Amino acid sequence: MPTTTPLTLTTWRDHDEEVLQLPVMSPLVTVVAESATPAETAAELYGKGVRRVTLDRPADLSGATGARAIVSTMLLVGELTSWGIVVDWDVALGADPEVWRSFNHLHPPRQILDTQNAEDIRQEWRSTFYVGKCVYRKGPGFVQVRDRRAGGLLARYTLDDPAYLEAVDRLSAGCPADAVPSAVLDHLVGESLAGRAGQLAWWLPYRVHRWPWPSFAV
Numbered sequence: 001m002p003t004t005t006p007l008t009l010t011t012w013r014d015h016d017e018e019v020l021q022l023p024v025m026s027p028l029v030t031v032v033a034e035s036a037t038p039a040e041t042a043a044e045l046y047g048k049g050v051r052r053v054t055l056d057r058p059a060d061l062s063g064a065t066g067a068r069a070i071v072s073t074m075l076l077v078g079e080l081t082s083w084g085i086v087v088d089w090d091v092a093l094g095a096d097p098e099v100w101r102s103f104n105h106l107h108p109p110r111q112i113l114d115t116q117n118a119e120d121i122r123q124e125w126r127s128t129f130y131v132g133k134c135v136y137r138k139g140p141g142f143v144q145v146r147d148r149r150a151g152g153l154l155a156r157y158t159l160d161d162p163a164y165l166e167a168v169d170r171l172s173a174g175c176p177a178d179a180v181p182s183a184v185l186d187h188l189v190g191e192s193l194a195g196r197a198g199q200l201a202w203w204l205p206y207r208v209h210r211w212p213w214p215s216f217a218v
Helices: 038-047 067-082 098-102 118-128 162-171 182-190
Strands: 007-014 028-031 054-057 086-088 090-092 112-113 134-139 142-147 155-159 194-197 200-203
Touching: 038 067, 054 067, 067 086, 067 194, 067 200, 098 118, 112 118, 142 162, 155 162, 162 182, 162 200, 182 194
Parallel strands: 054 086, 090 112
Antiparallel strands: 007 028, 007 054, 134 142, 142 155, 194 200
């Protein structure tokens, strides 16, 4: 789901900050096309060898930048994280600082803005993050979620109800909240499997592209 002003991404072919200082490691600039989905953008960047991305504006969960900007940015950060791409991004958590715990499966932000105890939150986020903390995979007639965002304890969800499967398909690209049955959306939001921003909603877990070893890591 694109924003009204496309994101500009600065990209590199290596994730290591020291390596990026070498003269041969010049960054590239990519303007995300409004027609591209976050999943398409992340897959294309990974396929081109991109391993680090900087977003040109923060994700403002207070809603000041509009719901479309929130949803598209958070989906993109999730898609980039799922490929193991390092993401330099900033986030304003809004009125509820604890909301970060629903997003701690995303690559830790560079800065947390306008939030009390921002540095403590950032450090905890960084120290507890790993790729695959909250992931999903699709099989024939089901979606399975493996979620370790709550202190490392594994929560597993298997969704096989057609209403839920359709909801996941819609939410994974971002959609109007009223495009999902209210009871289904309320349930998914209550389990921190979906997020809401204004009249829009999106799916929080990201896809498994490469199963980690050992598998108990997720």
